[in-house]
Amino acid sequence: MKRNNLFLLFIILAFSLGLNGKAFCFDLESRVIKTKLKNGITVLIMERHISPTVSLYIRHRIGAVDEDKGETGAAHMLEHMMFKGTKTIGTKNYAAEKKILEAIEKTGAVLDKEKQKGDKANAKTIEELSSRLRKLQDKHKKYFIPNEIDRLYTQNGGLDLNASTGHDVTTYQVSLPANKLELWARIESDRLLNPVFREFYTERDVVMEERRQRTETNPAGKLYEQFMSVAFSTHPYRNPIIGWPQDLMRLSPAAMKKYFEKYRAPHKTVIAVVGAINPEQTLKLIEKYFGAIPPSKEIKNIIAPEPKQTEERRTEIIFDASPAMIIGFHKPNPPAYDDYVFDVLETILADGRTSRLYNLLVKQMQVAESVSAYNGLPASLYPNLFAIFASPRHPHTNAELENIILRELERLKTEPVTEEELTRAKNQLRMNYIKSLDSNARIASILSYYEVLLGDYRYFSDYLKNIDKVTAQDIQNTATNYLKKENRTIATLDRKKE
Amino acid sequence: MLAKKILNFSFIFLLITAIFPGAASAADSRMIPPDKINFPALKFDLLPAERLVLENGIIIYILEDHELPLVNIEALVRTGSIYDPEGKEGVADLTAYVMRTGGTEKLTGDEVDRRFDLLAASAAVSMHTDYATVDFSALSKNTEEGIDLLAQIITAPAFEKNKLELAVQLKKEELRRLQDDPQRLAFREFNRLIYRNNPRGRMFSSASLSNIDREDLINFHRRFFQPNNIMFAVTGDITKEQAINLFTKYFGKWKKGTPANQTSLPAPTLQAGLYFIDKDIPQSTIVCGQFAPGKHDPDYYAFTVLEFITGSGGFNSRIFDAVRNNKGLAYSAGSLYRPRSTFGLFVAYAFTKTSSTMQTLSLINTILDDIKRGTLTANELDWAKQSINNGFIFSFSSVQDIAWQQMKSEFEKMPPDYLARYRERIEKVTLEDLNRLAGLYLDKSNNIVLILGDYENFDKPADINAEPVIIKPQE
Numbered sequence: 001m002k003r004n005n006l007f008l009l010f011i012i013l014a015f016s017l018g019l020n021g022k023a024f025c026f027d028l029e030s031r032v033i034k035t036k037l038k039n040g041i042t043v044l045i046m047e048r049h050i051s052p053t054v055s056l057y058i059r060h061r062i063g064a065v066d067e068d069k070g071e072t073g074a075a076h077m078l079e080h081m082m083f084k085g086t087k088t089i090g091t092k093n094y095a096a097e098k099k100i101l102e103a104i105e106k107t108g109a110v111l112d113k114e115k116q117k118g119d120k121a122n123a124k125t126i127e128e129l130s131s132r133l134r135k136l137q138d139k140h141k142k143y144f145i146p147n148e149i150d151r152l153y154t155q156n157g158g159l160d161l162n163a164s165t166g167h168d169v170t171t172y173q174v175s176l177p178a179n180k181l182e183l184w185a186r187i188e189s190d191r192l193l194n195p196v197f198r199e200f201y202t203e204r205d206v207v208m209e210e211r212r213q214r215t216e217t218n219p220a221g222k223l224y225e226q227f228m229s230v231a232f233s234t235h236p237y238r239n240p241i242i243g244w245p246q247d248l249m250r251l252s253p254a255a256m257k258k259y260f261e262k263y264r265a266p267h268k269t270v271i272a273v274v275g276a277i278n279p280e281q282t283l284k285l286i287e288k289y290f291g292a293i294p295p296s297k298e299i300k301n302i303i304a305p306e307p308k309q310t311e312e313r314r315t316e317i318i319f320d321a322s323p324a325m326i327i328g329f330h331k332p333n334p335p336a337y338d339d340y341v342f343d344v345l346e347t348i349l350a351d352g353r354t355s356r357l358y359n360l361l362v363k364q365m366q367v368a369e370s371v372s373a374y375n376g377l378p379a380s381l382y383p384n385l386f387a388i389f390a391s392p393r394h395p396h397t398n399a400e401l402e403n404i405i406l407r408e409l410e411r412l413k414t415e416p417v418t419e420e421e422l423t424r425a426k427n428q429l430r431m432n433y434i435k436s437l438d439s440n441a442r443i444a445s446i447l448s449y450y451e452v453l454l455g456d457y458r459y460f461s462d463y464l465k466n467i468d469k470v471t472a473q474d475i476q477n478t479a480t481n482y483l484k485k486e487n488r489t490i491a492t493l494d495r496k497k498e
Numbered sequence: 499m500l501a502k503k504i505l506n507f508s509f510i511f512l513l514i515t516a517i518f519p520g521a522a523s524a525a526d527s528r529m530i531p532p533d534k535i536n537f538p539a540l541k542f543d544l545l546p547a548e549r550l551v552l553e554n555g556i557i558i559y560i561l562e563d564h565e566l567p568l569v570n571i572e573a574l575v576r577t578g579s580i581y582d583p584e585g586k587e588g589v590a591d592l593t594a595y596v597m598r599t600g601g602t603e604k605l606t607g608d609e610v611d612r613r614f615d616l617l618a619a620s621a622a623v624s625m626h627t628d629y630a631t632v633d634f635s636a637l638s639k640n641t642e643e644g645i646d647l648l649a650q651i652i653t654a655p656a657f658e659k660n661k662l663e664l665a666v667q668l669k670k671e672e673l674r675r676l677q678d679d680p681q682r683l684a685f686r687e688f689n690r691l692i693y694r695n696n697p698r699g700r701m702f703s704s705a706s707l708s709n710i711d712r713e714d715l716i717n718f719h720r721r722f723f724q725p726n727n728i729m730f731a732v733t734g735d736i737t738k739e740q741a742i743n744l745f746t747k748y749f750g751k752w753k754k755g756t757p758a759n760q761t762s763l764p765a766p767t768l769q770a771g772l773y774f775i776d777k778d779i780p781q782s783t784i785v786c787g788q789f790a791p792g793k794h795d796p797d798y799y800a801f802t803v804l805e806f807i808t809g810s811g812g813f814n815s816r817i818f819d820a821v822r823n824n825k826g827l828a829y830s831a832g833s834l835y836r837p838r839s840t841f842g843l844f845v846a847y848a849f850t851k852t853s854s855t856m857q858t859l860s861l862i863n864t865i866l867d868d869i870k871r872g873t874l875t876a877n878e879l880d881w882a883k884q885s886i887n888n889g890f891i892f893s894f895s896s897v898q899d900i901a902w903q904q905m906k907s908e909f910e911k912m913p914p915d916y917l918a919r920y921r922e923r924i925e926k927v928t929l930e931d932l933n934r935l936a937g938l939y940l941d942k943s944n945n946i947v948l949i950l951g952d953y954e955n956f957d958k959p960a961d962i963n964a965e966p967v968i969i970k971p972q973e
Binding site for chain 2 (some may be wrong): 050051053150152155157158175179187189204208210213289321363369393423427
């Protein structure tokens, strides 16, 4: 939650660029111990003695897609609230606190209601309620100890304590000296059993600042948000994870409780432990602490599929910044075979200085400052997008880049990619895969991600085998099937015309 | 790695553990207060990297690890953008970039690109203010081909003219786009202010980039890229013998020289003040700071602790807790400490909406005042020392980290026991040290304060009445 919440997806994408080699086979399956607790939580453990540390990931198959209409931003807000402690962590007297928290919630709800009247709101009422809220908040401060979760982890040597909310998945992570495993089990199981959502209204202001920082003042953030909201017409992938401002301003503690119930469904929870630990003892510890979470019924979250796109969509942002653009195409999500083909295509088009688009736009024609391609935006549980991001180099324009990029994409349909390009791409994917295995945190991240998303981390261990199957013909077919005008969305950002 | 013998240089970490016997036998042992968990001791040896010197002066740290078929090489070079010729700011950066892209005596730039991509190997040279780094990685089956390419880039770059021209154009575009990134722009302009009239504050501009030609890069490379001016850390799936052989083969003929980085730079002098940069956006970037102890100063350890409590120690550090947690004024707020060899830099920052800009600055000032008044507690001191010392192990969580830490310690001319005794020196820091340093380095009236934002609409709290100077970012 300190960093990278929205952009977790980019990190995951980087992870998904893996491969399993002919020359190299890092046998994950023989090293990962997978267990299901009685309540349904899946536990993945990998012993790794490079250093006396351990990386711990908890992922929930709950994210922004699970939000109800008018409540965008709730999953991310809840992730922030999960750092506010529990009934036994961060309190001086929970019984006294509870009463004040209830009063804060009531006052906050009335105040929000009045503020939503906009021009018709009564300024005096707002002032009175705000003042009452402030007094209650000050009173509450006497009964709780702020930042206890962070304090405990930090003081015990915790590294990269963080959480992130994606469209599909929410994650809580930390790395610790290996002897501090029980601290993690104590804190994390408690915040799944007895969380207390303190300081809600102040934290909502923090999230508003987060939105200003990531979106309102950031041309790339603005462009991306607008692009997604047009590329998807009905599917919740169209909503920003951080929430639309009008929804964010209305979020309530009650909404937090509703989403928390979804979160804690054990059958949608995956824990990964990678590092210098004893697997048996670790599992016992996890059973002791997390076994107390009650099992829950499967509640099917029915999300209508995005209707098939039938004509090109365009959107233009006016922003005082240098121009940039995104072109995206709808496509299937993993584990569909076409998704692997797009991973190879992404590499051929934009990974490295000799990749097609970088070489052409940046090095040869010198019309772009940068170009990149991403397969799998904005997330991977539902059909998603293949997208190309490009920024023109002054005085060149988005329109020029668009012409060249679209021409190059057309060429993929008529000419097969060369053997050298295919070999290069597969080598690069293999290299990225191997690099992703070089730290406890990265391994824990990948294992838990695929397990929670696809129900099986072996998507990752089998990844390279599938990539190796991809042929030049596959790329040509995939380009023909998906890189079509009626399947694309183009978003551009430009300064106001003088 | 486990099968190998422990070399005589080894640091032993015994992580501090609080022992409360019997605490775990409470009614529900799952509800044990987290501070009372009885943690097992963590005792271990770290296998250090081995240090070698080749005949031409190249220093190499080597540490094997065969878990993955991967070889990593990192290097540090004594150079930096501080050596940019006056009026030609950008030469250092361009030298680093075009070394990688502009070909070698044997291969064109395009051919180097092609070979690296085909091998899926990567190499990058990055220039910093007072050093440069090299990062290289390859699959171990391609180690020799990769090191051959790396050696060509470092020892015999060709600096092709068209690749320089492309790099200059891309740099100019980077400058244009810098205007769109409030945080990067504010920090760059803050550096220009705090390093006024000092080589560290000279930054490339569109005009200075236009003055640079190929000869400048050739000269810059010749002055600094010499075997006795670079250190390597070689780690991963490579044996010591293999590393020595390959480095001798590909770097052995590289001739020793007299590096040009011996000149001692003037220390920067402080000129406090309040500065605004106008930008019509809904969130302001506040950056304020002053000079602090350098890495060789005996106060380096105590200031590390002080600054941790002030703003870099996460949620409980004072700025983060007050600005973000207590007031909800920012998502990002805190401080950073950049210790250099002869001086350091302390910077506090926060990004907040236009209407709470001056309120946030005022809050940061109040926090600094409070600390200076001696309000730090023994609890805070303990928390900070334990946090820093317990987390120290993560500086050594891979062979790459271990070799890098050792190399960096030598590069920065730290005492030989620096890493081994770091935790002990942190442990010795007292509350008196913190109070003394707060008086010296956290005086708000010494701060340079830069705020980028929609300044006409800033709030106007009563306690800030300094007259701001409006500046324009460099183009």
